[in-house]
Amino acid sequence: MEIETLIMHFKAYLSLNEEEIQELSSRVSIRTIKRRQFLLSEGEKCKHYNFVVSGCFKMYKIDPAGKEHNLLFACENEWVTDIGSFHTEKPSELYIEAIEPSTVIQIKKEDLLFFYMNYPKFDRNFRVIIEDKFVELQNRLLQTFSSTAEERYLSFLDQYPHLLQRLPNTQIASYIGITPEFLSRIRKELSRK
Amino acid sequence: MEIETLIMHFKAYLSLNEEEIQELSSRVSIRTIKRRQFLLSEGEKCKHYNFVVSGCFKMYKIDPAGKEHNLLFACENEWVTDIGSFHTEKPSELYIEAIEPSTVIQIKKEDLLFFYMNYPKFDRNFRVIIEDKFVELQNRLLQTFSSTAEERYLSFLDQYPHLLQRLPNTQIASYIGITPEFLSRIRKELSRK
DNA sequence: AAACAGGCTTAATGTAGTTTAAGATTTGAG
Protein backbone atom coordinates (compact mmCIF):
# COMPACT_ATOMS: atom_id res chain seq x y z
CA MET A 1 0.00 0.00 0.00
CA GLU A 2 1.16 3.52 -0.77
CA ILE A 3 0.42 4.82 2.70
CA GLU A 4 3.03 2.43 4.10
CA THR A 5 5.72 4.48 2.33
CA LEU A 6 4.60 7.63 4.10
CA ILE A 7 4.44 5.91 7.48
CA MET A 8 7.97 4.58 7.01
CA HIS A 9 9.10 8.06 6.08
CA PHE A 10 7.64 9.53 9.27
CA LYS A 11 9.06 6.75 11.39
CA ALA A 12 12.55 7.78 10.37
CA TYR A 13 11.92 10.92 12.44
CA LEU A 14 9.38 9.95 15.12
CA SER A 15 7.40 7.02 16.51
CA LEU A 16 3.75 6.66 15.51
CA ASN A 17 1.13 4.73 17.46
CA GLU A 18 -1.88 2.89 16.03
CA GLU A 19 -4.22 5.83 16.48
CA GLU A 20 -1.93 8.18 14.60
CA ILE A 21 -1.46 5.71 11.78
CA GLN A 22 -5.24 5.36 11.57
CA GLU A 23 -5.70 9.13 11.40
CA LEU A 24 -3.01 9.42 8.80
CA SER A 25 -4.58 6.75 6.65
CA SER A 26 -8.00 8.34 6.81
CA ARG A 27 -6.84 11.90 6.19
CA VAL A 28 -4.61 11.63 3.15
CA SER A 29 -5.50 10.87 -0.42
CA ILE A 30 -3.56 9.06 -3.09
CA ARG A 31 -3.26 10.33 -6.64
CA THR A 32 -1.78 8.88 -9.77
CA ILE A 33 -0.14 11.44 -12.06
CA LYS A 34 0.83 11.01 -15.67
CA ARG A 35 4.07 12.31 -17.17
CA ARG A 36 3.77 16.04 -17.99
CA GLN A 37 0.72 16.42 -15.79
CA PHE A 38 0.74 19.29 -13.27
CA LEU A 39 0.28 19.15 -9.52
CA LEU A 40 0.36 22.96 -9.46
CA SER A 41 0.36 25.72 -12.06
CA GLU A 42 1.19 29.42 -11.84
CA GLY A 43 -1.82 31.40 -10.65
CA GLU A 44 -3.35 28.51 -8.68
CA LYS A 45 -3.28 28.27 -4.90
CA CYS A 46 -1.14 25.43 -3.61
CA LYS A 47 -3.62 23.40 -1.58
CA HIS A 48 -1.64 20.30 -0.65
CA TYR A 49 1.51 18.99 0.86
CA ASN A 50 2.55 16.35 -1.68
CA PHE A 51 4.62 13.32 -0.73
CA VAL A 52 6.13 11.44 -3.66
CA VAL A 53 5.59 7.68 -3.38
CA SER A 54 6.96 6.86 -6.82
CA GLY A 55 8.07 8.79 -9.87
CA CYS A 56 9.67 12.21 -10.07
CA PHE A 57 8.61 15.86 -10.19
CA LYS A 58 10.20 19.20 -10.93
CA MET A 59 9.14 22.46 -9.31
CA TYR A 60 10.05 25.53 -11.35
CA LYS A 61 9.28 29.10 -12.20
CA ILE A 62 8.83 30.59 -15.65
CA ASP A 63 10.43 34.03 -15.75
CA PRO A 64 9.08 37.03 -17.69
CA ALA A 65 11.30 36.06 -20.64
CA GLY A 66 9.61 32.65 -20.74
CA LYS A 67 12.52 30.63 -19.39
CA GLU A 68 12.16 27.78 -16.94
CA HIS A 69 14.21 27.79 -13.71
CA ASN A 70 14.19 24.56 -11.74
CA LEU A 71 14.01 25.01 -8.00
CA LEU A 72 14.10 21.34 -7.18
CA PHE A 73 13.48 17.77 -8.24
CA ALA A 74 11.49 15.52 -5.94
CA CYS A 75 11.62 11.75 -6.24
CA GLU A 76 10.57 8.88 -3.99
CA ASN A 77 10.18 9.80 -0.29
CA GLU A 78 10.38 13.53 -0.80
CA TRP A 79 7.94 16.41 -0.34
CA VAL A 80 7.01 18.89 -3.10
CA THR A 81 4.96 21.91 -2.20
CA ASP A 82 4.99 25.63 -2.73
CA ILE A 83 5.10 26.39 0.97
CA GLY A 84 4.67 30.11 0.39
CA SER A 85 1.40 29.77 -1.49
CA PHE A 86 0.22 26.96 0.80
CA HIS A 87 0.48 29.17 3.88
CA THR A 88 -0.50 32.58 2.52
CA GLU A 89 -3.21 31.06 0.30
CA LYS A 90 -2.14 33.43 -2.44
CA PRO A 91 -1.71 32.31 -6.06
CA SER A 92 1.54 30.50 -6.68
CA GLU A 93 4.22 31.63 -9.13
CA LEU A 94 5.48 28.08 -9.48
CA TYR A 95 4.73 24.94 -11.44
CA ILE A 96 4.99 21.39 -10.14
CA GLU A 97 5.10 18.95 -13.04
CA ALA A 98 5.58 15.19 -13.25
CA ILE A 99 8.72 14.18 -15.15
CA GLU A 100 7.72 10.53 -14.94
CA PRO A 101 4.46 8.69 -14.30
CA SER A 102 4.10 9.15 -10.56
CA THR A 103 2.09 8.45 -7.43
CA VAL A 104 1.72 11.01 -4.64
CA ILE A 105 0.08 11.20 -1.25
CA GLN A 106 -1.68 14.51 -0.68
CA ILE A 107 -2.49 16.22 2.61
CA LYS A 108 -4.90 19.14 2.59
CA LYS A 109 -4.30 22.19 4.74
CA GLU A 110 -7.18 21.47 7.11
CA ASP A 111 -5.86 17.95 7.70
CA LEU A 112 -2.31 19.16 8.22
CA LEU A 113 -3.66 21.66 10.77
CA PHE A 114 -5.59 18.82 12.39
CA PHE A 115 -2.35 16.94 12.89
CA TYR A 116 -0.57 20.03 14.16
CA MET A 117 -3.37 20.67 16.67
CA ASN A 118 -3.82 17.14 17.93
CA TYR A 119 -0.39 15.63 17.60
CA PRO A 120 2.31 18.20 18.30
CA LYS A 121 4.95 15.74 17.19
CA PHE A 122 4.00 16.65 13.62
CA ASP A 123 5.09 20.21 14.31
CA ARG A 124 8.45 18.90 15.34
CA ASN A 125 8.62 16.51 12.44
CA PHE A 126 8.02 19.15 9.80
CA ARG A 127 10.26 21.59 11.63
CA VAL A 128 13.14 19.14 11.37
CA ILE A 129 12.38 18.32 7.74
CA ILE A 130 12.29 21.93 6.71
CA GLU A 131 15.39 22.80 8.71
CA ASP A 132 17.26 20.23 6.64
CA LYS A 133 15.84 21.62 3.41
CA PHE A 134 16.74 25.13 4.52
CA VAL A 135 20.38 24.20 5.01
CA GLU A 136 20.41 22.50 1.59
CA LEU A 137 18.99 25.62 -0.04
CA GLN A 138 21.44 27.89 1.75
CA ASN A 139 24.35 25.81 0.50
CA ARG A 140 22.97 25.92 -2.99
CA LEU A 141 22.74 29.70 -2.90
CA LEU A 142 26.30 29.98 -1.62
CA GLN A 143 27.46 27.68 -4.38
CA THR A 144 25.68 29.71 -7.00
CA PHE A 145 27.61 32.77 -5.87
CA SER A 146 31.02 31.21 -5.44
CA SER A 147 31.38 28.39 -7.98
CA THR A 148 31.71 28.12 -11.74
CA ALA A 149 29.12 26.30 -13.80
CA GLU A 150 31.46 23.30 -14.11
CA GLU A 151 31.86 23.06 -10.33
CA ARG A 152 28.10 23.27 -9.88
CA TYR A 153 27.57 20.51 -12.42
CA LEU A 154 30.10 18.26 -10.72
CA SER A 155 28.54 18.83 -7.36
CA PHE A 156 25.09 18.13 -8.79
CA LEU A 157 26.41 14.78 -10.02
CA ASP A 158 27.91 14.18 -6.64
CA GLN A 159 24.71 14.97 -4.74
CA TYR A 160 22.16 13.43 -7.10
CA PRO A 161 23.93 10.73 -9.11
CA HIS A 162 20.68 8.78 -9.58
CA LEU A 163 19.05 11.79 -11.26
CA LEU A 164 21.62 11.87 -14.07
CA GLN A 165 19.97 8.84 -15.71
CA ARG A 166 16.42 10.00 -15.09
CA LEU A 167 16.65 13.59 -16.35
CA PRO A 168 17.36 15.17 -19.74
CA ASN A 169 20.29 17.58 -19.74
CA THR A 170 18.01 20.54 -20.34
CA GLN A 171 16.49 19.98 -16.90
CA ILE A 172 19.85 19.70 -15.20
CA ALA A 173 21.04 22.87 -16.94
CA SER A 174 17.98 24.70 -15.69
CA TYR A 175 18.67 23.46 -12.15
CA ILE A 176 22.28 24.62 -12.05
CA GLY A 177 21.38 27.91 -13.71
CA ILE A 178 22.95 27.71 -17.18
CA THR A 179 21.80 27.05 -20.75
CA PRO A 180 21.71 23.50 -22.14
CA GLU A 181 24.22 24.59 -24.78
CA PHE A 182 26.76 25.60 -22.19
CA LEU A 183 26.18 22.40 -20.22
CA SER A 184 26.90 20.50 -23.39
CA ARG A 185 30.22 22.32 -23.68
CA ILE A 186 31.07 21.52 -20.06
CA ARG A 187 30.31 17.83 -20.56
CA LYS A 188 32.50 17.75 -23.63
CA GLU A 189 35.40 19.35 -21.78
CA LEU A 190 35.00 16.97 -18.85
CA SER A 191 35.04 13.93 -21.12
CA ARG A 192 38.27 15.13 -22.72
CA LYS A 193 40.01 14.84 -19.35
CA MET B 1 15.26 44.86 29.69
CA GLU B 2 16.58 43.03 26.62
CA ILE B 3 14.55 39.94 27.34
CA GLU B 4 11.36 41.91 26.79
CA THR B 5 12.29 42.23 23.12
CA LEU B 6 12.49 38.47 22.74
CA ILE B 7 9.20 37.93 24.57
CA MET B 8 7.47 40.44 22.32
CA HIS B 9 8.94 38.66 19.31
CA PHE B 10 7.54 35.31 20.44
CA LYS B 11 4.17 36.81 21.28
CA ALA B 12 3.74 37.79 17.64
CA TYR B 13 3.47 34.05 16.96
CA LEU B 14 2.12 32.45 20.15
CA SER B 15 0.89 33.25 23.63
CA LEU B 16 3.24 32.78 26.57
CA ASN B 17 2.20 32.27 30.17
CA GLU B 18 4.09 33.40 33.27
CA GLU B 19 5.85 30.08 33.70
CA GLU B 20 7.15 30.10 30.16
CA ILE B 21 8.35 33.67 30.46
CA GLN B 22 10.16 32.70 33.65
CA GLU B 23 11.83 29.75 31.98
CA LEU B 24 12.82 31.89 29.03
CA SER B 25 14.38 34.52 31.25
CA SER B 26 16.38 32.00 33.20
CA ARG B 27 17.62 30.01 30.22
CA VAL B 28 18.95 32.64 27.87
CA SER B 29 22.00 34.85 28.16
CA ILE B 30 22.63 38.35 26.96
CA ARG B 31 25.81 39.40 25.22
CA THR B 32 27.17 42.73 24.08
CA ILE B 33 29.16 42.57 20.85
CA LYS B 34 31.52 45.19 19.44
CA ARG B 35 31.69 46.16 15.78
CA ARG B 36 33.82 43.63 13.81
CA GLN B 37 33.56 41.08 16.58
CA PHE B 38 32.52 37.53 15.62
CA LEU B 39 29.65 35.46 16.94
CA LEU B 40 30.90 32.54 14.85
CA SER B 41 33.98 31.82 12.75
CA GLU B 42 34.74 29.17 10.17
CA GLY B 43 35.85 25.95 11.81
CA GLU B 44 33.93 26.55 15.05
CA LYS B 45 30.76 24.73 16.01
CA CYS B 46 27.72 26.97 16.08
CA LYS B 47 26.52 26.55 19.66
CA HIS B 48 23.74 29.12 19.94
CA TYR B 49 20.59 30.44 18.42
CA ASN B 50 21.22 34.20 18.40
CA PHE B 51 18.42 36.74 18.57
CA VAL B 52 19.43 40.30 17.70
CA VAL B 53 18.12 42.83 20.21
CA SER B 54 19.97 45.79 18.74
CA GLY B 55 22.63 46.34 16.11
CA CYS B 56 23.26 44.41 12.93
CA PHE B 57 25.13 41.30 11.78
CA LYS B 58 26.19 39.70 8.55
CA MET B 59 26.50 35.96 8.02
CA TYR B 60 28.84 35.02 5.18
CA LYS B 61 31.16 32.46 3.69
CA ILE B 62 34.70 33.01 2.46
CA ASP B 63 35.24 30.99 -0.71
CA PRO B 64 38.50 29.26 -1.68
CA ALA B 65 39.51 32.37 -3.64
CA GLY B 66 39.18 34.43 -0.47
CA LYS B 67 36.02 36.29 -1.42
CA GLU B 68 33.17 37.04 0.96
CA HIS B 69 29.62 36.02 0.05
CA ASN B 70 26.88 37.44 2.25
CA LEU B 71 24.10 35.01 3.03
CA LEU B 72 22.06 37.43 5.10
CA PHE B 73 21.96 40.50 7.26
CA ALA B 74 20.22 40.29 10.63
CA CYS B 75 19.08 43.40 12.47
CA GLU B 76 16.74 44.01 15.39
CA ASN B 77 14.26 41.17 16.05
CA GLU B 78 15.87 38.66 13.77
CA TRP B 79 17.66 35.36 14.31
CA VAL B 80 21.21 34.60 13.10
CA THR B 81 22.52 31.09 13.35
CA ASP B 82 24.22 28.50 11.20
CA ILE B 83 21.43 25.99 11.55
CA GLY B 84 23.41 23.30 9.75
CA SER B 85 26.34 23.41 12.15
CA PHE B 86 24.04 23.91 15.14
CA HIS B 87 22.20 20.65 14.47
CA THR B 88 24.95 18.44 13.11
CA GLU B 89 27.48 19.84 15.61
CA LYS B 90 30.04 19.86 12.85
CA PRO B 91 32.40 22.81 12.27
CA SER B 92 30.75 25.68 10.46
CA GLU B 93 31.89 27.09 7.12
CA LEU B 94 30.34 30.45 7.94
CA TYR B 95 31.18 33.64 9.78
CA ILE B 96 28.74 35.75 11.77
CA GLU B 97 30.19 39.22 12.32
CA ALA B 98 28.82 42.40 13.91
CA ILE B 99 28.52 45.30 11.47
CA GLU B 100 27.51 47.63 14.28
CA PRO B 101 27.86 47.52 18.07
CA SER B 102 25.15 45.03 19.00
CA THR B 103 23.32 43.16 21.70
CA VAL B 104 22.13 39.58 21.26
CA ILE B 105 20.20 37.02 23.27
CA GLN B 106 21.72 33.56 23.05
CA ILE B 107 20.05 30.19 23.55
CA LYS B 108 22.21 27.12 23.93
CA LYS B 109 21.26 23.85 22.29
CA GLU B 110 20.41 22.09 25.56
CA ASP B 111 18.08 24.94 26.50
CA LEU B 112 16.42 24.99 23.12
CA LEU B 113 15.87 21.23 23.45
CA PHE B 114 14.45 21.84 26.90
CA PHE B 115 11.86 24.17 25.39
CA TYR B 116 11.09 21.73 22.59
CA MET B 117 10.59 18.91 25.08
CA ASN B 118 8.53 20.77 27.66
CA TYR B 119 6.65 23.33 25.60
CA PRO B 120 5.74 21.92 22.19
CA LYS B 121 4.56 25.36 21.12
CA PHE B 122 8.22 26.24 20.58
CA ASP B 123 8.41 23.53 17.95
CA ARG B 124 5.55 25.19 16.16
CA ASN B 125 6.99 28.63 16.63
CA PHE B 126 10.34 27.81 15.11
CA ARG B 127 8.67 25.76 12.39
CA VAL B 128 6.67 28.81 11.33
CA ILE B 129 9.69 31.13 11.53
CA ILE B 130 11.85 28.86 9.43
CA GLU B 131 9.08 28.23 6.91
CA ASP B 132 8.97 31.98 6.30
CA LYS B 133 12.75 32.14 5.97
CA PHE B 134 12.66 29.19 3.62
CA VAL B 135 10.25 30.93 1.28
CA GLU B 136 12.40 34.07 1.37
CA LEU B 137 15.48 32.07 0.49
CA GLN B 138 13.70 30.23 -2.31
CA ASN B 139 12.65 33.53 -3.85
CA ARG B 140 16.16 34.84 -3.59
CA LEU B 141 17.54 31.80 -5.39
CA LEU B 142 14.95 32.16 -8.14
CA GLN B 143 15.82 35.80 -8.50
CA THR B 144 19.52 35.03 -8.73
CA PHE B 145 18.77 32.76 -11.68
CA SER B 146 16.29 34.92 -13.50
CA SER B 147 17.18 38.58 -12.89
CA THR B 148 19.99 40.90 -13.88
CA ALA B 149 22.22 42.50 -11.27
CA GLU B 150 20.30 45.77 -11.64
CA GLU B 151 16.96 44.08 -10.95
CA ARG B 152 18.41 42.34 -7.92
CA TYR B 153 19.76 45.63 -6.59
CA LEU B 154 16.40 47.35 -7.05
CA SER B 155 14.59 44.57 -5.30
CA PHE B 156 17.11 44.65 -2.46
CA LEU B 157 16.31 48.34 -2.00
CA ASP B 158 12.66 47.50 -2.13
CA GLN B 159 12.90 44.77 0.50
CA TYR B 160 15.46 46.32 2.82
CA PRO B 161 15.30 50.11 2.37
CA HIS B 162 16.53 50.69 5.93
CA LEU B 163 19.72 48.71 5.26
CA LEU B 164 20.82 51.06 2.48
CA GLN B 165 21.81 53.68 5.05
CA ARG B 166 23.38 51.22 7.44
CA LEU B 167 25.58 49.22 5.08
CA PRO B 168 28.55 50.05 2.86
CA ASN B 169 28.03 49.25 -0.81
CA THR B 170 30.61 46.50 -0.70
CA GLN B 171 28.35 44.55 1.64
CA ILE B 172 25.30 45.03 -0.55
CA ALA B 173 27.29 43.94 -3.62
CA SER B 174 28.34 40.79 -1.81
CA TYR B 175 24.73 40.10 -0.88
CA ILE B 176 23.37 40.38 -4.40
CA GLY B 177 26.29 38.43 -5.81
CA ILE B 178 28.29 41.02 -7.77
CA THR B 179 31.49 43.04 -7.33
CA PRO B 180 31.39 46.48 -5.69
CA GLU B 181 32.71 47.99 -8.94
CA PHE B 182 29.80 46.70 -10.93
CA LEU B 183 27.36 47.87 -8.28
CA SER B 184 28.91 51.30 -8.60
CA ARG B 185 28.21 51.26 -12.34
CA ILE B 186 24.62 50.19 -11.76
CA ARG B 187 24.09 53.02 -9.28
CA LYS B 188 25.58 55.48 -11.72
CA GLU B 189 23.27 54.33 -14.51
CA LEU B 190 20.26 54.42 -12.22
CA SER B 191 21.01 57.98 -11.13
CA ARG B 192 21.26 59.10 -14.76
CA LYS B 193 17.60 58.10 -15.23
C1' DA C 1 48.93 70.31 8.94
C1' DA C 2 50.47 66.24 7.05
C1' DA C 3 49.84 61.59 6.41
C1' DC C 4 47.06 57.64 6.22
C1' DA C 5 43.22 54.42 5.66
C1' DG C 6 38.68 52.91 4.23
C1' DG C 7 35.31 53.23 1.09
C1' DC C 8 33.66 54.90 -3.57
C1' DT C 9 34.27 55.66 -8.59
C1' DT C 10 36.14 55.29 -13.31
C1' DA C 11 37.94 53.09 -17.14
C1' DA C 12 40.54 49.50 -19.82
C1' DT C 13 40.80 44.86 -20.54
C1' DG C 14 39.51 39.94 -19.78
C1' DT C 15 36.25 35.98 -19.44
C1' DA C 16 32.29 33.00 -18.28
C1' DG C 17 28.19 32.23 -20.00
C1' DT C 18 24.33 33.49 -23.53
C1' DT C 19 22.26 33.70 -28.02
C1' DT C 20 21.25 32.09 -32.30
C1' DA C 21 21.07 28.89 -35.62
C1' DA C 22 22.01 24.61 -37.95
C1' DG C 23 22.72 19.77 -38.02
C1' DA C 24 22.81 15.10 -35.55
C1' DT C 25 20.67 11.88 -32.51
C1' DT C 26 17.23 9.85 -29.62
C1' DT C 27 12.52 9.08 -28.20
C1' DG C 28 7.87 8.11 -28.53
C1' DA C 29 3.21 7.82 -30.64
C1' DG C 30 0.62 5.56 -33.98
Next chain:
DNA sequence: CTCAAATCTTAAACTACATTAAGCCTGTTT
Protein backbone atom coordinates in the same frame (compact mmCIF):
# COMPACT_ATOMS: atom_id res chain seq x y z
C1' DC D 1 8.62 0.48 -38.56
C1' DT D 2 8.18 5.16 -39.47
C1' DC D 3 7.85 9.91 -38.99
C1' DA D 4 7.53 13.89 -35.99
C1' DA D 5 8.94 15.86 -31.96
C1' DA D 6 12.09 16.31 -28.44
C1' DT D 7 16.69 16.41 -27.10
C1' DC D 8 21.71 16.96 -27.81
C1' DT D 9 25.79 18.98 -29.97
C1' DT D 10 28.72 22.44 -32.32
C1' DA D 11 30.32 26.88 -33.39
C1' DA D 12 30.37 31.99 -34.06
C1' DA D 13 29.06 36.36 -32.40
C1' DC D 14 27.71 38.78 -28.41
C1' DT D 15 26.86 40.48 -23.48
C1' DA D 16 26.93 40.76 -18.62
C1' DC D 17 29.90 40.85 -15.30
C1' DA D 18 34.83 40.32 -13.28
C1' DT D 19 39.57 41.95 -12.79
C1' DT D 20 42.97 45.20 -12.30
C1' DA D 21 44.67 49.41 -11.35
C1' DA D 22 44.51 54.28 -10.74
C1' DG D 23 42.59 58.34 -8.63
C1' DC D 24 39.28 60.68 -5.40
C1' DC D 25 36.81 61.73 -0.91
C1' DT D 26 36.03 61.97 3.87
C1' DG D 27 37.28 61.05 8.33
C1' DT D 28 41.00 59.71 11.57
C1' DT D 29 45.71 59.48 13.49
C1' DT D 30 49.99 61.66 14.55
